[in-house]
Amino acid sequence: RAWEQDHRPEFCQYVIGISAHANGKDAQVGLKSGMNRFMGKPVPLKSLSDIAKCKEVTDASTQLDLIYSRSRQEFVDAARASEISRLHNEDVHSLRSSMTSLSSNSNNAKKTCLIVEQDADACRSLKRLSKGHGYSVVS
16 A cells, blocks of 8 residues: 555555455454455355455446556547647658748749648549649649
8 A cells, every 4th residue: 555655646446355264353363454355265256256246346447447447548639639740740850841842943844732621532633633733743
């Protein structure tokens, strides 16, 4: 429990001790050490079912689900931000090199279309459509 307080204070794991060889004294030592509950073996299926449905276990499960959802959303948000930043940097680099290329070929009177689109499918469709109408495509 000390480790939980130091490293994960937002969640306290529900601990059930199960043993075939522990006596009442051993169970008391475990409970004083932070175990929530003790059961001697054999454990009937009904008892396991009751444990799975008890308020403490369902509350812990709900809390773990919430922690998982939050951490997953933080991960997704960070990944999106990283991807947007990467795409932005690639777009800026691509645009600069295209502008350099276009300015060095200023005698070329060909029409040019600049496509800035994050959706890959939409970008491919726009490129195909623009090229079909005689545009040189920069994306």
